[in-house]
Amino acid sequence: MAVSLSSSRWRAAATTAAVALTLLLGAAAGCDSQKEPELPSVQEKLRESHIWGQPVLRIGVADDEPLMGEIRDGNHIGFDVEIARYIAASLGYEGEHRLEFVAVSTEDRIPALQGGVVDLVVSSFSITEERKKLVSFAGPYFVTTQEVLVPTRHKDTIRTIEDLRNPKYRICTSGGSTTEAELEKNQVRTLVVKDVWDCVKGIRAGKYDAVSSDETILAGFLARYPTEFEIVDMPFGTSELLGVGVPIGDPALRDLVAYFLDKSYQQGRSGEASPWLTAYNRTLGPWLRGEKRQPQPLDVPRLVDFDDKAPQR
Amino acid sequence: MSAAPATASDEPGAGGPPPPVLRAPVQPTAPPPSALPSTAGRVEPPPGAARTETTGGWDPAERRARASQSFWTAVVGVPAIFSVLRLGIEAGGELQTTLLLVANVGPVNLLAGFLTTAARLLSTVLVAVFALGGVLAASGHRLTRRPLFARWMEITPGWFVAASFLMALVTWPLLYLPLLLPTVAAAFQLRPERLHERPALRVLIVVAAYAGYLWLLVPTLRDAGRQGELLPIVLLVVPPLLALFVAGPLPRVVIQPLAPVTQLAVLVVLVWAALPVISTPVLPLTVTTVGEPGVTSAEATEEIRGHVVTTDDVNMVILQERGGVRYVPVDQVRGQVLCPSEEELPRYRLRIHDFHVEDSLLEGLGRRVRPVHRVDAACR
Numbered sequence: 001m002a003v004s005l006s007s008s009r010w011r012a013a014a015t016t017a018a019v020a021l022t023l024l025l026g027a028a029a030g031c032d033s034q035k036e037p038e039l040p041s042v043q044e045k046l047r048e049s050h051i052w053g054q055p056v057l058r059i060g061v062a063d064d065e066p067l068m069g070e071i072r073d074g075n076h077i078g079f080d081v082e083i084a085r086y087i088a089a090s091l092g093y094e095g096e097h098r099l100e101f102v103a104v105s106t107e108d109r110i111p112a113l114q115g116g117v118v119d120l121v122v123s124s125f126s127i128t129e130e131r132k133k134l135v136s137f138a139g140p141y142f143v144t145t146q147e148v149l150v151p152t153r154h155k156d157t158i159r160t161i162e163d164l165r166n167p168k169y170r171i172c173t174s175g176g177s178t179t180e181a182e183l184e185k186n187q188v189r190t191l192v193v194k195d196v197w198d199c200v201k202g203i204r205a206g207k208y209d210a211v212s213s214d215e216t217i218l219a220g221f222l223a224r225y226p227t228e229f230e231i232v233d234m235p236f237g238t239s240e241l242l243g244v245g246v247p248i249g250d251p252a253l254r255d256l257v258a259y260f261l262d263k264s265y266q267q268g269r270s271g272e273a274s275p276w277l278t279a280y281n282r283t284l285g286p287w288l289r290g291e292k293r294q295p296q297p298l299d300v301p302r303l304v305d306f307d308d309k310a311p312q313r
Numbered sequence: 314m315s316a317a318p319a320t321a322s323d324e325p326g327a328g329g330p331p332p333p334v335l336r337a338p339v340q341p342t343a344p345p346p347s348a349l350p351s352t353a354g355r356v357e358p359p360p361g362a363a364r365t366e367t368t369g370g371w372d373p374a375e376r377r378a379r380a381s382q383s384f385w386t387a388v389v390g391v392p393a394i395f396s397v398l399r400l401g402i403e404a405g406g407e408l409q410t411t412l413l414l415v416a417n418v419g420p421v422n423l424l425a426g427f428l429t430t431a432a433r434l435l436s437t438v439l440v441a442v443f444a445l446g447g448v449l450a451a452s453g454h455r456l457t458r459r460p461l462f463a464r465w466m467e468i469t470p471g472w473f474v475a476a477s478f479l480m481a482l483v484t485w486p487l488l489y490l491p492l493l494l495p496t497v498a499a500a501f502q503l504r505p506e507r508l509h510e511r512p513a514l515r516v517l518i519v520v521a522a523y524a525g526y527l528w529l530l531v532p533t534l535r536d537a538g539r540q541g542e543l544l545p546i547v548l549l550v551v552p553p554l555l556a557l558f559v560a561g562p563l564p565r566v567v568i569q570p571l572a573p574v575t576q577l578a579v580l581v582v583l584v585w586a587a588l589p590v591i592s593t594p595v596l597p598l599t600v601t602t603v604g605e606p607g608v609t610s611a612e613a614t615e616e617i618r619g620h621v622v623t624t625d626d627v628n629m630v631i632l633q634e635r636g637g638v639r640y641v642p643v644d645q646v647r648g649q650v651l652c653p654s655e656e657e658l659p660r661y662r663l664r665i666h667d668f669h670v671e672d673s674l675l676e677g678l679g680r681r682v683r684p685v686h687r688v689d690a691a692c693r
Binding site: 011012015016018021022023029030034037038039042089090091094097305308312 | 441444448486488489492495496499544547548551552555557558559560561562563564567571575582586589614653655657658659660662664667668669671672676680681684687688689690691692693
């Protein structure tokens with residue numbers, strides 16, 4: 001009898017506790033369902049950024065770097081341009097009437113961002129510590145190496161960095177580029193011009209003997225003059241990380257660009273056709289040696305977006 | 314199919330408390346003298362007499378008919394009233410805009426739209442009522458007056474209770490679905506004793522089922538742990554355990570405050586949760602690009618964010634998101650896209666086997682049928 005009584009008491013206590021806990025959990029679930037998301041959303045970041053409410057997005061691109069950024073028949077084309085279009089569409093700027101490409105030269109990229117001439121720069125912009133003090137970077141979206149483009153007349157004579165140091169060769173590069181600093185580090189005397197395009201024109205005119213720059217830029221000129229030039233693979237050591245330049249005072253925009261680059265990276269990893277891969281295959285892909293993949297973007301913020309609930313597999 | 318009889322008949326020797334009240338068998342041929350259809354004061358049963366529903370003062374059949382009538386009036390009437398109220402809110406409180414909506418949104422569309430957005434709330438309220446009704450009915454004999462939810466539970470047909478739980482099963486977010494287990498156990502007063510007669514086998518079945526359940530959730534729980542999300546872990550792990558103990562009579566000291574407090578709480582929660590539902594739009598959110606024909610610059614086009622009320626040969630009528638109605642000539646409409654609203658943003662980054670925890674089963678299945686959902690640039 002006593003056992004039965006204590007068992008029934010135990011049972012009643014357990015039932016009471018279970019009912020109370022169920023009510024408590026139900027209330028917690030109810031409160032939870034009404035809660036605002038804790039993570040910032042893409043929309044919130046957009047509202048924080050300086051482009052919010054702007055009818056047109058201005059993006060700085062190169063107009064004289066074949067395969068990366070050039071103008072053909074009045075249209076901007078190239079890998080950087082395609083990446084720029086993807087980012088712009090993700091930010092809500094789709095269609096030619098919402099997007100303005102501003103041609104910026106290598107040395108004008110930082111001043112254009114600082115002066116508010118452009119909202120973003122997607123123009124073979126290498127991420128460096130020095131530049132990070134002046135502008136913000138999202139990315140990298142491409143990893144490239146430094147190479148040398150030589151005319152076919154020198155293809156057997158210029159093969160090493162030692163050959164570049166030979167004073168009889170006039171080595172050209174673009175001003176304000178990372179290549180200029182790298183060549184200086186390797187004690188290579190250079191003739192600095194405004195753009196790589198000027199170097200190529202100079203070589204064709206017999207003014208210079210070689211041009212050094214990013215593999216991507218050089219591949220563009222090789223694509224344009226396949227019989228006149230050759231790329232020489234030299235061990236410059238450092239690899240270049242290309243990133244999207246953003247004004248330093250707009251961390252929200254940097255976060256958004258990094259988020260969308262990462263979105264493309266994740267798509268590529270899961271085997272889907274990512275915007276990056278489409279851009280690469282349409283432009284650089286056929287001209288670069290070796291397989292390239294989108295590098296993982298750094299410092300990607302955790303944001304929530306409308307399509308987060310979509311199946312991932 | 315009802316809670317009270319199950320408890321009473323299945324648990325003859327479950328414990329010390331007297332068996333719960335049986336649903337009174339209807340005896341139209343021989344009503345007791347005290348059950349005359351008089352609405353005047355109740356007649357207290359003589360001390361020691363078995364209390365049945367007939368002691369309430371009404372004929373049980375009539376009483377049941379009245380309760381049933383009020384229940385069904387609530388089930389049909391509340392959505393109808395809500396639907397009309399929503400139009401007023403959708404119109405931004407403007408009389409003329411409300412009338413414009415009334416003229417253009419058909420009653421069937423309105424009700425269907427309401428059910429789409431309020432199915433979750435409706436099923437939650439019904440599940441709460443039936444679960445509490447089950448608990449209160451199991452212990453109701455300890456009270457002088459049977460609680461309202463217990464009476465509702467008893468007069469509701471079994472199929473309706475089951476349908477409510479099924480609706481909850483397909484409309485609740487996956488994260489909250491485990492809560493259905495204790496609520497089902499409470500509503501139908503299901504005890505683990507039903508699983509098997511032998512306690513050892515019963516324990517084995519329960520342990521195996523729970524282990525299988527946890528095994529299914531291991532990746533989700535690991536992610537939640539990594540993200541430091543405690544509530545999802547508790548919501549996924551604890552409710553199945555509660556289902557084992559939730560059925561059964563409660564002590565009198567608990568049941569007395571529980572009945573009025575929970576009934577009031579359900580009503581308060583209904584009002585609190587109904588507010589967002591009332592303010593959920595009836596019409597889909599779109600962005601319409603408008604501009605003079607032939608002009609392509611960004612300055613010459615305008616994007617109107619709002620809900621399209623109607624379109625005829627001359628105008629497209631758009632109820633703007635920030636308020637006000639725009640009549641846009643149809644030849645100026647350059648494009649239109651459907652946009653998600655910010656209320657749809659997820660709060661967690663957790664998935665159960667690729668189903669997002671905040672999706673219901675229906676939504677999750679829907680996303681598998683149409684997996685890619687691209688947010689149009691114009692929606693930003």
